[in-house]
Amino acid sequence: MNRDNRRLDVLFIAALICFAVLPWYRLRGGFFTLDWVGSYLSDDRTWPGLTQLDQWWLWPVPLLIAIAAILRFTRPAGQRGGWLALTGAAGITWMVIQGLSVGLRGWNWGALEMLGDVAGQQAFGAGAVGILLCFAAMIAFGLAERGALKGDAFVIGSITLLILLVTLFVFYPLLSMFTGAFQDYDGSFTAAGVARNIGDPNIWSLGCVTGTGGCGVAWRTFFLAICTATGTTFLGLAFALVATRMRLPFKKSIRLLTVLPIITPPFVIGLALTLMLGRAGFVTEFIEDTTGWELGRWIYGLTGIWVAQMLSFTPIAFLILIGVVEGVSPAMEEASQTMRATRWRTFRRVSLPLMAPGIANAFLISFIESMADFGNPLVLGGNGGVLSTEIFFAVVGAQHDPSRAAVLATVLLGFTLSAFLAQRLWLGRRNFATVSGKGDGGNHAALPRRLAWPMTAIVVLWAAFTVFVYGMILFGGFVKTWGLDHTLTLEHYARAFSVTFDGGIAWTGIAWTGVAWNSFWTTMEIALIAAPLTAAVGLLTAWLIVRQRFPGRGIFEFALMMSFAIPGTVIGISYIMAFNLPPIQMTGTALILIFCFVFRNMPVGVRGGIAAMAQLDGSLDEASLTLGASSPRTLRKVILPLLRPAILAALVYSFVRAITSISAVIFLVSAKYNLATAYIVGLVENGEYGIAIAYSSVLIVVMITVIGTFQLLVGERRLRRRIEPIPKIKPREVPT
Amino acid sequence: MTTQRRGAVAFQNVQKKFGAFTAIPDLTLQIEPGELVTLLGPSGCGKTTTLRMLAGLESPTAGRILIGGEDVTNLPANRRDVSMVFQSYALFPHMTVAQNVAYGLESGGMKSGPARDAAEKGLDLVGLDGMGERLPSELSGGQQQRVAVARALVLEPQVLLLDEPLSNLDARLRRRVRTEIRQLQQRLGFTAVYVTHDQEEALAVSDRIVVMKDGRIAQQGAPRALYEQPASAFIADFIGESNVISCTVEKVMDGIAQVRVGNLTQQVPARSATVGPAQLSVRANAITVQEGQGPFAGRIASSAYLGDHLEYEIDTSVGSLFAVDAEGDIPLSPGTSVTLGFRSRGLALIE
Structure with missing residues (x-):
C-alpha cells in the first residue's frame, strides 16, 4: 500500500511548510501581493507558527501532526485509518476553539479569564489556514484507508472541504450575526440592544390596520412581498398561458424579454421609473402640463417599489410557470373535453387545479425575491423603506446600530426561510406536472374565450411597458439632463469611460481617465475570478450529491439549497460581523467579495449540475473507475466534457450575478475594491443620473459580449456528427 | 493455494447491507484462474451487487474480497486489477471508439502513442479494425458491445467482469456475441465473472454456474450438473x-x-x-x-x-x-x- 504512504508523506511536507515557513498570522498588506517576502526575516509579524510557540495554545498543533507522523511510520495502512481521521478532527476542532477564544486583545470570552492572562493574537494567516486544510486532508486520507466511500480519498476530501467551506461561509456568518446582536461594543454580553429593537413599534406596529398611524417596517415589507408575489404570479401566468396556448406572432420575443432582468443591475428599473414617473419625470410633467393635476411624489414609497419589482420579477415567475403550464398533460385536458366539458370548465376544473402547486411555487419564489430585493427600494424607497434597506441604514447610517441591523436581518431571514421551508416541505411532494417518459400525444386545449382576450390585452400592454422602460434606460444615457434638457449628448459616456492615449501613435500606454474605470475593472476582475470558482464548486457539489452516497447527504443538500433563501442584505451584514475580527479577517479585501459571490451563487450551479448530471448514465463514472481512472480524472475526462451546457450556464449565471449584484456587496466594498453596482448607487445618491444610466447600459452590453465569449470558449459537446443546436441557456435557475 | 494465483478470486464471508436491507447475508465463493463463472438468478438476488463489490463500486459491510491473493476490500475501484463490461456499455459518447479503448491504458500512465497502438490491437481482437475514428453513436448495438469488451480487455485485467452484457441486443445477435465472448475468454485464458438472469445464456457460456437466491448461493456447479441434477425446486424451475x-x-x-x-x-x-x-x-x-x-x-x-x-x-x-x-x-x-x-x-x- 505504497500509495497510501506516499500521499501521507506529501501531506506531512505540506503541513511542515505551513507550520515552519508560511506566515502563521494574517498580514496587513495581504498574502498574495508577496510584499512580505522581502521583510520576511526581519519582521516577526510574518513569522511562521513554529516561532510562535511561546503561545501555549498553539502547542497541540505540532503535537497532533507528530502523532499522525508516528502513526504513519509504526502502523500499516489498514490499521491506522480511524486514528488518523480522529487526529485530523481533533486538529480542526482545536484550531477552531483557539481561534474563537483568543482574540486581538486576549480572551474573547470573559469566562475564560480564569485560565490566566493571554496575549492577543492576529487573525489566521496563510500558515494557519494551510494547517486547517492539512487536518481536513488527514481526515479524508484516514477515512479512505478505512474503506469509507469505497476508499476514495478524493471524494471524502471534497466532502470534508465543502462542509468546512459551507460552515465557514454560510453558517458561521449567520451565527456571528446572532451573537453580534447580543454583544456590546467591547464584546461583552448584553441583551439591551436586542431588547430595545425587538419590540420596536417601528418594526412591528400594526398602526395602519388599527388606524393609529403607519405600520412597522416588517409588516410593510411583508405586505409589499405579498402584493409583488400576487402580481408577478398573475402576470407570469398570463404570459405563460398566452405563450403556450395561443397562436400569436410575437411569442418568440416574449422569451427574449425574460433575459433582460437577469442582465439588468437591480436598481436600474427603479432608476428608469424615477426618470419617467418621478417628480421631474417626463411622464409626470406631461400629465401635469396637460391636465393640471398635481401628481407629486407617489412613485416614491411602496407603490413605486411595487411597480419596479413587478417589472423585475415577472419574467422569473414566467420562467417557472411556463414549465408548469407545459407540464400539464394534454391527455388530461382532452379527457375532460371528451367528457363533454366546455373549454372554460376544462380550464377551471382540470388545468388550473393541476397547475396549482406550480403557481404556489412561483408565488413563494416571487415572495422571497421581493423580500430580498434591495436595489429597487434603495432608489425608490423614499422615507418608507423596507427591511433590506433599513438593515443597510442601520449599519451605514447615522444611527450605526449593529444590533438593530442584526434584529432586522433576523426578521427578514425568518420571513424568507419560512417561505423556503413552505416551498420545500409542503410543495415538494405535491407536484402534478405530469412529464412522463412516455410520448404524450395530443394538444393542449385552447384557452376559453372569456380568458383569452383579457389575458392577451394584459400581456401586450405589460410587454409594451417593459420595452418602453428599457428603451428609456438606453435613451437616458444620451440626453443632457433628464427631464430638463433632452439634447442628445455623449457627455455621460465620455465622463465615465474616457481614455487618454499617451504618446499618440508611438503608443506608450493608456490612461484610464474616466471616473468609472476603476470600479469597472475591479468588477470584471472579481467577476471573472468568481465565475469559474462558483461553477467549479457548484458542479463538484452536484456531482457529490448525485453520485456519492454519504451519510448526511440529504441534510447537506438541504442546507445548500436553503442558502438560496438568505437575502443578500443578510449575507452582507453577516459577513461583516463574521469576518471583521479574528480568527478570520477579510473585510476590505477582494477575497471577501469573491467568497461572497461564490457561496451566494453556488446553489444555482448545484441545481443546474444536479439536473444535468441526472441525465448522465451513472455507469459512465463507474466504467471510468473500473478502467483505472481516479475520480479526479473521471471528472475531468468524462463528466466535465459531457456537462458543458451546465458549466456554461453556471459560468454565465455567476458572472452576471457578480456584476449585477448589489444587496450583499454594498456592505463589503471598500475604497480599494469598489464594484460597479455600488459605484452606480453612489452616483444615483448624488443625483448624477446620466452617468449612472450610461454606466448601467455599458454593463449590459459588456455582459452580453462576455456571455457570447463564454459560449465560444466552452464550446459544444460533440456526441454525434451532426451539428447540435447550441443548448438554450436557462437564464435564471430557480429552486423548485 | 490457488487463491494466491493471478486471476483467482475469493469472497470470504462477505456481507452487504443497504441501510436496513441485507442484500447479501454471508457469501463465500472461490473462483479459479481462467474460469468463466456465471452468477445467475432472478432480479434482486444479489448477483449484480456481488459483481459490483468485486469491481469496487460497492464496499462490503463485512468480510474480505481477494483478487490474486491480495486483499482488495478497502481498495477503490480504480486501483483494482479488474475491468468491467456494463449492461449499458457505458461508452463515453464524447470520445471516439479508439479514444474509448485507449482511455484505460492512458489512465494507467501509458503514453498516448503506444496506447493508441494497443487500442488498435484491441479493436482487431473483437473484429472492429478500422472503426477507431468513429463515435460510439455511429456504431450498431452489437458493435458498441464489442467496443465495451475491447475497452475492458486491452487492460489485460486479472478478472473481466460482465454485467448482463447481452441484454441490450436482439435475440439473434445475442447468440453470436455470447459465442464470441466465450471463444475470446478461452483463447486468452482470463478469469471472467458473468452476471445474467438468462439461464440459456448461462448454460451456453459458463464453466461454472452459481445460482443465487436472496443473496445466498442456491446451488453451483457445471451447467450440465445443474441442469440434470437440480438440488431444489427453485433451481429446477429456474434452469430450464x-x-x-x-x-x-x-x-x-x-x-x-x-x-x-x-x-x-x-x-x-x-x-x-x-x-x-x-x-x-x-x-x-x-x-x-x-x-x-x-x-x-x-x-x-x-x-x-x-x-x-x-x-x-x-x-x-x-x-x-x-x-x-x-x-x-x-x-x-x-x-x-x-x-x-x-x-x-x-x-x-x-x-
Missing part, C-alpha cells in the same frame, strides 16, 4: 422449465431409484433419495403427450402453437403440468383426453 411433482420412491438399488407417479413407475438416478414420499422434477420436454386413454391420464387445459414446438397446459391427478411437444405440429384442442408418459432424460429427484 420444470414441473415439480409429488412422487413416492419405492426402492433404491445401485444408485437407481424406482419412482411412482400416479400409475406410472420410472427409474431415475437416486442421488441421496430414500424410500418414501419425494419430489420429482420433470422437464417440460420430458413429458410425452398422446391422444387417448392410458395409465397416466390428463386433459388439455390450454394449448399454444409456437412454430417449432407446441405448448400444453394439462390438468392431471398430480396437478397442472406444463409440457412441450417438439414433434407434433397440430395442437390438440382444449378438453381433449390425453395419456402422458415420461422420457428418462429430464427427470430428477430433488431434496
